[in-house]
Amino acid sequence: MLIPRTLMLRSMGGKALAPWILLVGLGGCSKPPPCAPVQIHERKHPFIAFDRQEIPALRQRVTQDPYKTWMDDVRRGPPGQGHPCGAPSTNTDVKESQLSNCALYGALSWVIEQRSDGLKAARDALLKAGDTSTGWSQTPGAWYWGGSLLNYAYAYDLVQPALSADDDAAIRDKLEDALGKTMGVYEEFNTTYVTNFRYRVGSGAATLSYALGEHDHACTVERDLFGDAPLESLFALRSYGPYMQACLTQDGTYVEGPSYQDDVFSVMLPYLQAMKRLSGGAHDGRDYINAVNTPAAWGNDTRIARMLRYGAAISMPDGNAATIETGWREPLQLSSIAASMLSEKEGRRDAKGFYGWLSAKGKAAVNNPVYSILYTDPDIAKAAAGGHEPSYTSIVTSDMTSLRSGWSADAVHLLMTTEHEYRPSSHSQPDQTSFLLHAKGQYLIIDPGDGRNYDPAGSSHTSLFYWVNFSPESHNLVTVDSFKGIRDTYQTPAWRQLGVFTDLTRPVDDPAILRASFLTGELDSSTVTIDDYVNVPDVSTRRTAALARRSYVVVFDHMISSGVGSAQPMLHYYDTHLHYGGWLGCRPGAPAVCTDYATARPTSPSTQVDCGDVCGEVRMASDLAAEAATGLAPSGPIPPDAAGRAPSAPTAGRLVWATRTDDGKRELELDVVYVPRPDAFSVDRGGFTNFFLNMTFRHPFSVARYIASSTQWLTVLYPRDLTAGEPKPAVEALKVSGGSGSAALISIAEQDTQDLALVSDGAQPVEVGDGPRVPSAKLQGRSALLLLRNRALERAQVDAGTSLSVGGRALLLATSPVSASLRPEGAGVAAELVLSSAAQVGLAVSQKDAQLTLDGKPAPTRYDAASGTAWTSVPQGRHRLAAR
Secondary structure (H helix, E strand, O other): OOOOOOOEEEOOOOOOOOOOOOOOOOOOOOOOOOOOOOOOOOOOOOOOOHHHHHHHHHHHHHHOOOHHHHHHHHHOOOOOOOOOOOOOOOOHHHHHHHHHHHHHHHHHHHHHOOOOOHHHHHHHHOOOOOOEEEEEEEEOOOHHHHHHHHHHHHHHHHHHHHHOOOHHHHHHHHHHHHHHHHHHHOOOOOOOOOHHHHHHHHHHHHHHHHHHOOOHHHHHHHHHHHHHOHHHHOOOOOOOOHHHHHOOOOOOOEOOOOHHHHHHHHHHHHHHHHHHHHHHHHHHOOEEOOHHHHHHHOOOHHHHHHHHOHHHHHHHOOOOOOOOOOOOOOOOOOOHHHHHOOOOOHHHHHHHHHHHHHOOOOOOOOHHHHHHHHHHHHHHHHHOOOOOOOOOOOEEOEEEEEOOOOHHHHHOEEEEEEEOOOOOOOOOOOOOEEEEEEEEEEEEEEEOOOOOOOOOOOOOHHHHHHHHHHHEEEEEEOEEEHHHHOOOOOOOOOHHHOOOOOOOOOOOOOOOOOEEOOOOOEEEEEEEOOOOEEOOOOOOOOOOEEOOOOOEEEEEEEEEEEEOOOOOOOOEEEEEEEEEOEEOOOOOOOOHOOOOOOOOOOOOOOEEEEEOOOOOOOEEEEEEEHHHHHOOOOOOOOOOOOOOOOOOOOOOOEEEEEEOOOOOOOEEEEEEEEEOOOEEEEEEEEEEEEOOOEEEEEEEEEEEEEEOOOOOEEEEEEEEEEOOOOOEEEEEEEEEEOOEEEEEEEEHHHHHHHEEEEEEEEOEEEEOOOOOOOEEEEEEOEEEEEEEEOOEEEEEEEEEEEEEEOOEEEEEEEEEEEEEEEEEEEEEEEEEEOOOOOEEEEEEEEOOOOOOOOOOEEEEEEEOOOOOOOEEEEEEEEEEEEEE
8 A cells, every 4th residue: 555645855955856655565566666665654753773662671771781881982972072062173074973973872862861961962963964064075075974964863863752843843954954965966977975985875864864754865875775776877986786786795895995894884784774674674674684575686685794794704813804905903893783683594693703702802892882782682792791703714705715723812814805896996905816814913914904194295196105005016916027006107096906807798807716715624725816917918827825734824826927838938027925014012112002002093184103113023044135135136037948937946935024912922933935936035124004094104025026937836924923932844845856846845843744835837747756754746736735744644735736646646636627625534535626617536545346426426436446546527616526
């Protein structure tokens, strides 16, 4: 049934908008309508988050922690402001935001405690709504404006029953004006409301639309963000499908980084919760997070749920979010609300564990205590008492690889970016295939974070700003021929790219592609590729990162030129970068805010602090130090052969990054070993780091250069706690025979482990001879990592291989390259396989009548006596293969 209701709202020019029809129910529609069927007609305030009957329960809620702590924050008022609305900022956009927060805090104080000063603060602020901000339609004022609209919506809904008729009418006039002018800009062709601005402004405007008892503007926003609105009208951004998909990938990665993820969803989650409540409630309401009762344009898309579920995956062991993209070194701030909004099916348990884990570290930060009180479910709040962790440890998606040894503060955590989707935002950095490493309680291999504070002129166009934000050189990846990936260096950031994707039918600008991954606990790995590089179209890359024995990392790099095999293959400079981080604030006289444990950071742009150098020392082995002394000028590289390959040599380049834990009490070392030794090397101690707002550090970074047409190498990263007496690994290069490749032995005598890493061009088999500590091994493939104890195999992983033999026995054979994770099972092996195309695969078995099972089901099996393997056909994709 349709019930008509006429509502007049003013546009920017003050003219009345056309009457519209309000949907109050589905009315028997067989399909969900394009906009949520909100039921506002004849509702009495408050109704957005709760109704009058729920107020007693809400008052009881705030008598217990963590709600009690949050309510204490509400009583004190917004930080630095208090009640009544002081709003000390001289910036009009910030001041408007402060006024809206005062209105919200005061409104909740009135509802919960009947505080007259809270009611007055809310009333006074609402009577000024929209009067203060002068940049509401511009950058960056629009960022604040979205949050202000949301706060005004909730504040008005809470205090409306206590307002006089005159005050109510005056406030509605203000709010209707604010909404009308906002939507006028929102729907402009060349609007400033794009990416995070659009999400925040749209969410705030839609919620204000609800608070005013109308649905027309809310419907416009909903169809734009989640539905079928024609997005090509946005001049500033080409998008494909619902606008929410522009910056949030299918696998739940917000492309502007964790900090902007918080910024966006601090406004969007209260909006989505209001929509769900007003369109049917917990069971029948429209839920874009868990994809329940959503229209066809959104379908079963759960990307928001995946983002909320896997917040822990992008959080480092210290509880801070990774500083990827333009991310600050601070915790995600919506963990309790995020967990409360997830269904059990979509990962509520994992998100609850994340909130509990952050709480145990004292890092369950709250963006706004009002929304935490309203939208944290009691069962989630109980996790604050501790004892909770996510159910997963490592996870790999098409966007990221998060490998970790556990959830302790000393855990080893490697995070590598993949990024296979279109990245439209200026906050997205050219960091695909880059990784960071947090281990032994310290952030050791870093992403430098945000670069906006390297801007003394205030223009955001300095070379330092661009180095941090737009240069691949500032990340832990490989650059080619000294190109930084920026066309017209430092001048055209819209073209910042590391690579380009060759399939032009796909909307992809950051084209690293996940090829394979394996998560076993003892040996986790992920492989990503880039098809070709900006300015170097003949080069592609393949990188595999592996976390071994929950202790150390091996990174395998392949740089592949399509010119190999030509009469004169083109030589390239391949520069692999590592950026080192460590103890902050160790310098005598360093400002207190520069320490790791600073309780406050400067918030005013006029208070920028230069904190000097990250504390630590790069100690190079003598041969690497000699190369570093000459910088990146070529130091006698070996000329490539006709195929463009450099002959292998059993050499290694070694350095140690020495620093301390954040408290300065534990000495740490990170052993870094390159195999083979690079052709040239340099260390720069002036890398720029921007972890905190208005604060800058400098860090050292190293560049190892390989000179060839096509080549490959491996890098071992082994973190150690010297104070705890952890043993030093022996890492040595081994002689390789056969094709073009290198090998390294990583051993710990005290643990009887001897792990073997091999890297090859895959064209011909490479072999390591039998020795006293390691058996012979032969690989035809891109790379392999074998975990051995007392010469016996415990685990192995192979990338793009057709054969692997250990001790003269074939473990894996295939008719075309496969990636595999192998483990001994009985007298043979079991495998998890990833195939890009169908192949015949053979596994070592103990007897000729062994029966292979494929994904748990019997498979046609053929025994090959010559190799001692059982064979079957395996289709494209991921599969499990074992013998019984």
